[in-house]
Amino acid sequence: MFSLRAATPADVDVLTYIEAQCFPEAEKATRESFEARLAVFADSFLILMKDDRPIGLIDGMITNSRTITDDMFEDATLHNPDGHWQSIFGLAVLPSERHQGCASSLIRAFIEKARQEGRDGVILTCKEHLIPFYSTFGFVSTGVSKSVHGGAVWYDMELDFRQERLKN
Numbered sequence: 001m002f003s004l005r006a007a008t009p010a011d012v013d014v015l016t017y018i019e020a021q022c023f024p025e026a027e028k029a030t031r032e033s034f035e036a037r038l039a040v041f042a043d044s045f046l047i048l049m050k051d052d053r054p055i056g057l058i059d060g061m062i063t064n065s066r067t068i069t070d071d072m073f074e075d076a077t078l079h080n081p082d083g084h085w086q087s088i089f090g091l092a093v094l095p096s097e098r099h100q101g102c103a104s105s106l107i108r109a110f111i112e113k114a115r116q117e118g119r120d121g122v123i124l125t126c127k128e129h130l131i132p133f134y135s136t137f138g139f140v141s142t143g144v145s146k147s148v149h150g151g152a153v154w155y156d157m158e159l160d161f162r163q164e165r166l167k168n
Helices: 008-023 031-044 070-074 103-117 128-135 161-165
Strands: 002-006 047-048 053-059 083-087 089-092 121-126 140-144 156-160
Touching: 002 103, 008 031, 008 047, 008 053, 008 089, 031 053, 047 103, 047 161, 053 140, 070 161, 083 103, 103 121, 103 140, 121 128, 128 140, 128 156
Parallel strands: 083 121
Antiparallel strands: 002 047, 047 053, 053 089, 121 156, 140 156
């Protein structure tokens, strides 16, 4: 049985473990990064549980920027609780639990949370092969990102709720 729950600072080791299983060394958030993020924006984390066991996470700060910059990964104080855009820094599901809709559940819940909070939308960066995945949720690629996080090539993706509001 899958369920979602909010994260707390006590989850730092769980988050660090999941992240380490899912991202290369140069790209993963460290325990110290998670401690800093949880201290400032724990309410911008969700943990996916399977039978009371944490198997996935999604997190990101709130900002007024329409793109993620590398300094955001390192400086949790850039979080602006009144910002217009919910970012996604990490979407991670343990390798043994993939291909069951877990990542989709996390992203849908995070999008809905951002909508309910009145954000203008959700932003993220991803590698080129993941653009089709995020596109299925309405994200649009705005091109190659200026981010060089972890030495990778990233693409900026944006889900703009304002477009939806204009249609309604």
